[in-house]
Amino acid sequence: MISVIVGAFLAFDIFGKLTRPDAVVEATAELGFPTNQTYVMGTVLLVCLVVYAIPRTAVLGAVGITAYLGGAVTANMRIESPLFSTTLFALYLGVLLWIGLILRRPELLKVAGLRR
Structure with missing residues (x-):
């Protein structure tokens, strides 16, 4: 169920990046990105989410999404957005x-060394 909620939130983000409503374009510009990059961001996240949704490749998708989210944290830190x-x-x-x-x-x- 948690994966579905996270996936739904990311799908909403993808939809915004690919349809480009004014609020998304403005927020992208505020973060310092060229506004035409929303298509690239949305496509990258879409590919990662699809890979995450496939059980056999879910770990690879999670790694890609983690990298994407790391970029989001960095972008918000750069403009000194509220921390929490x-x-x-x-x-x-x-x-x-x-x-x-x-x-x-x-x-x-087991792979992470948290269980024997």
Whole structure:
């Protein structure tokens, strides 16, 4: 269920990046990105989300989404957005992403050295 919630939130973000409503274009410009880059951001996130949704490639998708979310944290830090509500939101989402994946695939705890 956690993976579905995270996936739905990311799908909403993808939809915004690809349809480019004024609010998304303005927010992208505020973060210092060229506004035409929303298509690239949306496409990259879409590919990562599709890869995450496929059980066999879910870990690779999670790594890609984690990298994407790291960029979101960095972009918000650069413009000094509020820390806990805005800047770290992508971190919270990333933690939920991995919790959802671990609940789907508990053997990942062994790979991470958290279980024998």
